[in-house]
Amino acid sequence: MTRHLFFGIAISLALGAGWLVVRLTGVEPVALWTDRLVFLLIAVIAGYFFYARGQPHLRLPWRRVTQSAHGMSALVVLSVFIAIGLLDSLHYRPALDGRGARGEIAHSSEVLSVFDAIAKPLTAHRERTYSAPFATRAFARETLEVPGPDGRPRQVREFPRLTSGGAHLEDEAERGRDVLARTTLGLGVASLLWGVIAAVGTFSQARRARRPAREAWRAIWRAETRTPWRAVLITSGVLLALAGPALTLCASYHILGTDKVGRDVFYLALKSIRTGLVIGTLTTLVLLPFAVALGTMAGYFRGWVDDLIQYLYTTINSIPGVLLIAAAVLMMQVVIDRHTDLFPTGAQRADVRLLVLCAILGLTGWTTLARLLRGEALKLRELEFVQAAQAFGVRSERIITRHIFPNVMHIVLITLVIEFSSLVLAEAVLSYVGVGVDPSMISFGTMINAARLEMSREPVVWWTLAAAFVFMFVLVLAANLFADAVRDAFDPRVNVGALVPV
Amino acid sequence: MIAYITRRALYAVPILVGVNLITFLLFFVVNTPDDMARMQLGVRRVTPEAIEKWKAEHGYDKPMLYNGRTEGLGRVTDTIFYEKSVRLFAFDFGNADDGRSIRHEILTRMWPSLALQVPVFLVGLAAYVTFALLMAFFRATYIDFWGVVLCVAMMSISSLFYIIGGQYLLSKLWNLVPISGYAGGLDAFKFLALPVVIGVVGGIGSNSRWYRTIFLEEMGKDYVRTARAKGLAETSVMFRHVLKNGMIPILTGAVVVIPSLFMGALIAESFFGIPGLGSYTIDAIQAQDFSVVRSMVFLGSVLYIVGLLLTDISYTMVDPRVRFE
Numbered sequence A: 001m002t003r004h005l006f007f008g009i010a011i012s013l014a015l016g017a018g019w020l021v022v023r024l025t026g027v028e029p030v031a032l033w034t035d036r037l038v039f040l041l042i043a044v045i046a047g048y049f050f051y052a053r054g055q056p057h058l059r060l061p062w063r064r065v066t067q068s069a070h071g072m073s074a075l076v077v078l079s080v081f082i083a084i085g086l087l088d089s090l091h092y093r094p095a096l097d098g099r100g101a102r103g104e105i106a107h108s109s110e111v112l113s114v115f116d117a118i119a120k121p122l123t124a125h126r127e128r129t130y131s132a133p134f135a136t137r138a139f140a141r142e143t144l145e146v147p148g149p150d151g152r153p154r155q156v157r158e159f160p161r162l163t164s165g166g167a168h169l170e171d172e173a174e175r176g177r178d179v180l181a182r183t184t185l186g187l188g189v190a191s192l193l194w195g196v197i198a199a200v201g202t203f204s205q206a207r208r209a210r211r212p213a214r215e216a217w218r219a220i221w222r223a224e225t226r227t228p229w230r231a232v233l234i235t236s237g238v239l240l241a242l243a244g245p246a247l248t249l250c251a252s253y254h255i256l257g258t259d260k261v262g263r264d265v266f267y268l269a270l271k272s273i274r275t276g277l278v279i280g281t282l283t284t285l286v287l288l289p290f291a292v293a294l295g296t297m298a299g300y301f302r303g304w305v306d307d308l309i310q311y312l313y314t315t316i317n318s319i320p321g322v323l324l325i326a327a328a329v330l331m332m333q334v335v336i337d338r339h340t341d342l343f344p345t346g347a348q349r350a351d352v353r354l355l356v357l358c359a360i361l362g363l364t365g366w367t368t369l370a371r372l373l374r375g376e377a378l379k380l381r382e383l384e385f386v387q388a389a390q391a392f393g394v395r396s397e398r399i400i401t402r403h404i405f406p407n408v409m410h411i412v413l414i415t416l417v418i419e420f421s422s423l424v425l426a427e428a429v430l431s432y433v434g435v436g437v438d439p440s441m442i443s444f445g446t447m448i449n450a451a452r453l454e455m456s457r458e459p460v461v462w463w464t465l466a467a468a469f470v471f472m473f474v475l476v477l478a479a480n481l482f483a484d485a486v487r488d489a490f491d492p493r494v495n496v497g498a499l500v501p502v
Numbered sequence B: 001m002i003a004y005i006t007r008r009a010l011y012a013v014p015i016l017v018g019v020n021l022i023t024f025l026l027f028f029v030v031n032t033p034d035d036m037a038r039m040q041l042g043v044r045r046v047t048p049e050a051i052e053k054w055k056a057e058h059g060y061d062k063p064m065l066y067n068g069r070t071e072g073l074g075r076v077t078d079t080i081f082y083e084k085s086v087r088l089f090a091f092d093f094g095n096a097d098d099g100r101s102i103r104h105e106i107l108t109r110m111w112p113s114l115a116l117q118v119p120v121f122l123v124g125l126a127a128y129v130t131f132a133l134l135m136a137f138f139r140a141t142y143i144d145f146w147g148v149v150l151c152v153a154m155m156s157i158s159s160l161f162y163i164i165g166g167q168y169l170l171s172k173l174w175n176l177v178p179i180s181g182y183a184g185g186l187d188a189f190k191f192l193a194l195p196v197v198i199g200v201v202g203g204i205g206s207n208s209r210w211y212r213t214i215f216l217e218e219m220g221k222d223y224v225r226t227a228r229a230k231g232l233a234e235t236s237v238m239f240r241h242v243l244k245n246g247m248i249p250i251l252t253g254a255v256v257v258i259p260s261l262f263m264g265a266l267i268a269e270s271f272f273g274i275p276g277l278g279s280y281t282i283d284a285i286q287a288q289d290f291s292v293v294r295s296m297v298f299l300g301s302v303l304y305i306v307g308l309l310l311t312d313i314s315y316t317m318v319d320p321r322v323r324f325e
Helices: A002-025 A033-053 A058-066 A069-087 A114-118 A120-124 A171-210 A212-220 A230-249 A267-302 A302-320 A321-338 A346-382 A384-391 A398-434 A444-458 A462-489 B002-029 B033-041 B048-057 B081-092 B103-136 B143-155 B159-173 B185-218 B224-230 B235-256 B258-263 B266-272 B277-287 B289-319
Strands: A026-031 A091-093 A097-101 A105-107 A140-147 A151-159
Touching: A002 A140, A033 A069, A033 A267, A033 A346, A058 A069, A058 A462, A069 A114, A069 A140, A069 A230, A069 A267, A069 A462, A114 A267, A120 A267, A171 A212, A212 A230, A212 A384, A212 B235, A267 A302, A267 A346, A267 A398, A267 A444, A267 A462, A267 B185, A267 B235, A302 A346, A302 B002, A302 B289, A321 A346, A321 A398, A321 B002, A321 B033, A321 B277, A346 A398, A384 A398, A398 A444, A398 A462, A398 B159, A398 B266, A398 B277, A444 A462, A444 B159, A462 B143, A462 B159, B002 B081, B002 B289, B033 B048, B081 B289, B103 B143, B103 B185, B103 B235, B103 B258, B103 B266, B103 B277, B103 B289, B143 B185, B159 B185, B159 B266, B185 B235, B185 B266, B224 B235, B235 B289, B258 B277, B258 B289
Parallel strands: none
Antiparallel strands: A026 A091, A097 A105, A140 A151
16 A cells, blocks of 8 residues: 555656646647657556556466566666657657747747757767767868968868867877776766665565575575576676766767767667667557457357458468558658648657558558467367356357456467567668658668668778667567566467568 | 369469458558659649649559449449559559569569579578577587577577678678679579578578477477387487477478568668569669559469468378368
8 A cells, every 4th residue: 555655656746847847947748649659558558567466367477577587687678778768758849048929938849858858968069970989080081271380271181170079188199098087987876876776686685585684695696586686786787887988978979979960879879769669569559459359359259250350361461561561651651741731840740650650560460469369269269167158148248358368368468578579670671671760760770771881981880880780689689588588477388470571 | 182272272362352452442542643643743843734644654544443434344444443453363563663564574583582582491491490400409408508599699680780791791891702783694603692691690590499499399299208218319319200290390381481482582682782573672662663562562462372372282291180171
């Protein structure tokens, strides 16, 4: 009970603080469609966990997930990504300086997110074009005017200093020491934070095992604890050791370089996270109702219902996935272009395109899950408890919702978690084909697409690709490992492949 | 057997009709020919005359489903639906926007696609089975553990990075093979070597891991225990019994993609500049040439359905218990 109260107070405090910030800064909150759906999804997930807490048959497998070392490591990484994604999903339009005729606040047409506000140092200073990681000078020579020996300006071709990368340095030779100092500072802060996490872990372990903290600490490092604290501490240690220096350095250097139009690649990589997460999660929101309703109905009713639904999914399956997606996206692009009046800002147009992409991926992707659920429902309908319900005259829709659905829930869950990573990967491929997200939207796909042609440059512009590769790899790997843990906990025998045939 | 195949083939007809209706809906109803013309000619400042001219040039100046202005059969046949959708059943694909015959393009471009896809398929199958068998043989050891770790890591890398990384390492740094391009005859080998290797490597993660679970499942069965009990060495258990029985689900699962090998690899072909059907499709999508996209959708569906048919037949061939119902 106290815990509920605590959550209630926390949520109201957060809402109140948000309202206060909006009032004080005069910004106009903008709820993009994907934002609303993302928060709806969060509410659904929270509701599910609230429900699962009271259900022993759901609580047990989830506890098994929290006891798997690779699952918890993946969860630590994923929660960092999700936190960035959520901050990036709170959008607003900043107030302009001047006031309107009647004293009202005018708002910029640019839509920013809370994440953009936090990452202000990354966006405030742009370079003109490419620059290497930690560079103080640009990547290409430019013609500069310098005072010559006789006092008259003289034109020379050289690499100009960057406007923000290492601009605080008087002497460029100082760079090594400066980087080292900032890295040390970052590591110091990181180790403080890590110490807090380690202390929390040790004391909660000590309390649970009713042992002194010293023994609990040793048990953690011998991996004897039920919650895999060692894996959590190692993962968060590595993450903090990377994130701490990155944060202290990124304000004064472009730690991952800049792209063709001089945007900071570190910022682009962080912004791409939201796009990947939205595609990976919202697609499942579209796919779920179709797959669950049609799959269980086909298996339960059999007969002509089964024939019809099987026909439907064989037909959709037989169309090559990428082509169907491409056709649908091209068509929707025409519709969006024709109704520009509905979406006043560029961000809204890009957002609608992202939403449409999710919807299309969902509409083409429900077939695999539906087929799995149909097979399971075919088996379940012959079991005694379903037959008993039928004998008692329970209506079919009630049997499906009360008896079939809870028993196929684990397949749904496993498939959704597994599919997340394949969707993140699919986004990159679709963006390459030209039917992915809007070209103005920052995503892994658009990053790779913009950077791949630069591989033929001499010297090679490698950092954009490297950044996209590392961030995407970590996100997908964490998702894959978490999916494995969920699958092992719920049903080790379910074998599902990738849903989106890309 | 023949009766069974005929029945299965007939079952494909309603599916193809469904595919046709979906593509017709997508390409002509959601998006009318006027929209297409506007998109091709530029969205703004386009005269109605220019639109009419474009439509007439590309054969879109007809009613959708029913033509009241003509007589007899022409009322149904002289329509967009008949001209553009029904004719696909006769593999009459019409012309692309650049005026070239799509059918001719398909017939010439399928060879480079096959030259790429058939080696990827065969070499890939051999490589995945070998790797999976290796992991299953050393199950519950460090080899198995790190093998699975490697698989999961490789699954987590986007296919684009395999291509970009392969091109950079082998072509640019080591100068072993040309970065992209294609030539007929024996010269094709040096152009295809890298795409084939990348195609195989890109699939190792998910496929080997999946085949490993198939082999492990097979190893838990009674006949394996019997084989061990009668004193067979572990290697002959693996190769004589487990491999043979494990290949049944692997091969029947792989059969479905064989016809689709014609369609080529979308991404690899366009990266490596191989003039196959995959790059043709990508070019058509990027140029928004809907007649080509529509033809490829239809062709892909036909090939997939052929694949399903082959799968059913292969089941009956490897497992006599499956009857032709």
